[in-house]
Amino acid sequence: MKGCLILENKRIFTGDMIGHCDRGYGEVVFHTGMTGYQEILTDPSYMGQIVVMTYPLIGNYGINPDDFESHRPWLTGFITAEACHSPNHYQSKQTLDAYLKANRIIGLCGVDTRALVREIRAQGTMKGWILPGVTEIESFDSLEFPDLPTDQVARVTTPNMYAASSAGMYHVVVVDFGGKENIKNSLVRLGCKVTVVPARTSFETIQSLQPDGIMLTNGPGDPMSCVDVLPTIRKLAEHYPVFGICLGHQLLSLAFGAKTGKMRFGHRGSNHPVKDLTTGKVWITSQNHGYAVLTEDLPDVLSVTHVNVNDGTIEGIRHKTLPAFSVQYHPEACPGPKDSEYLFKSFMQLMSERREQSLVYAT
Numbered sequence: 089m090k091g092c093l094i095l096e097n098k099r100i101f102t103g104d105m106i107g108h109c110d111r112g113y114g115e116v117v118f119h120t121g122m123t124g125y126q127e128i129l130t131d132p133s134y135m136g137q138i139v140v141m142t143y144p145l146i147g148n149y150g151i152n153p154d155d156f157e158s159h160r161p162w163l164t165g166f167i168t169a170e171a172c173h174s175p176n177h178y179q180s181k182q183t184l185d186a187y188l189k190a191n192r193i194i195g196l197c198g199v200d201t202r203a204l205v206r207e208i209r210a211q212g213t214m215k216g217w218i219l220p221g222v223t224e225i226e227s228f229d230s231l232e233f234p235d236l237p238t239d240q241v242a243r244v245t246t247p248n249m250y251a252a253s254s255a256g257m258y259h260v261v262v263v264d265f266g267g268k269e270n271i272k273n274s275l276v277r278l279g280c281k282v283t284v285v286p287a288r289t290s291f292e293t294i295q296s297l298q299p300d301g302i303m304l305t306n307g308p309g310d311p312m313s314c315v316d317v318l319p320t321i322r323k324l325a326e327h328y329p330v331f332g333i334c335l336g337h338q339l340l341s342l343a344f345g346a347k348t349g350k351m352r353f354g355h356r357g358s359n360h361p362v363k364d365l366t367t368g369k370v371w372i373t374s375q376n377h378g379y380a381v382l383t384e385d386l387p388d389v390l391s392v393t394h395v396n397v398n399d400g401t402i403e404g405i406r407h408k409t410l411p412a413f414s415v416q417y418h419p420e421a422c423p424g425p426k427d428s429e430y431l432f433k434s435f436m437q438l439m440s441e442r443r444e445q446s447l448v449y450a451t
């Protein structure tokens with residue numbers, strides 16, 4: 089069946105429906121990775137968004153059971169130039185189309201994604217409708233483009249606390265704002281015990297778990313819709329080493345007085361160059377964000393550790409006196425390179441120093 093995407097500015101992009109056949113409404117964003125569609129589909133940070141892939145052939149290595157970033161896809165719609173219906177990969181168990189259908193995710197293929205992305209780049213991120221059976225429209229009067237729900241985190245966070253790994257050298261409490269599997273996996277690989285808690289867990293509950301460190305995960309939506317968690321994050325940072333990733337980075341920054349703002353069209357891709365200001369090295373990073381910590385009014389207690397080489401935006405901060413740091417990109421990769429895995433080791437180092445200090449204080 090034919091269908092289309094209609095943007096807020098009334099531009100129409102036609103294509104063929106794949107996956108679940110229904111109308112869908114969301115924020116239209118684009119991702120520039122050549123691979124990684126399976127991780128993108130299941131990354132909870134895309135909750136409520138319609139994702140356009142700029143790489144023109146998607147689905148060619150199928151869907152496998154090992155590369156999911158959570159137990160289900162969260163995005164509202166998925167748009168490609170060409171969708172491959174005969175994947176070829178030894179791990180593949182399903183086609184993209186079958187996976188989207190089974191999970192009731194709306195898809196549109198055969199779209200001129202180059203024109204669509206140029207439109208988003210020119211106008212900034214817009215909301216849009218995917219409409220099955222529609223290829224042209226005479227009147228837009230009945231089509232509304234309302235604001236999207238704000239508290240997306242509440243929809244994706246774990247409802248209950250659970251152990252992702254019950255033994256390990258350091259105990260990390262992962263505060264789940266919609267975190268990807270590979271954040272937990274990266275910690276487990278380094279030998280951590282990992283307990284995952286819901287986004288709005290109190291400081292006292294986390295303290296009762298006797299953590300060595302706190303991980304603040306990625307997650308969907310505007311960080312300003314989570315301001316109620318900022319006092320807890322601040323208190324956590326005053327007691328434990330904290331490592332924040334993406335939404336976790338934005339929330340850690342907000343907790344210490346920084347401001348965030350919406351970007352024109354965000355960073356979503358697998359090859360964004362980021363400069364580490366401590367070493368002068370440039371890392372190639374995996375990214376997915378539409379908001380950023382603002383350079384203006386950065387409070388004195390925070391210093392910028394990383395910047396984006398393309399547009400100069402803040403990509404990492406650390407607290408000047410507390411053992412707390414965060415990055416806007418994805419050191420856990422998936423999709424994308426593992427250049428920044430070293431940050432997990434820096435976090436381990438902070439947890440080790442805290443233990444040594446506690447031993448000194450105890451004697």
Ligand SMILES: NC(=O)CC[C@H](N)C(=O)O
Binds near residue numbers: 308336377378
């Ligand atoms: N991946 C993330 O954590 C994204 C953070 C936030 N939702 C943003 O779009 O900026």
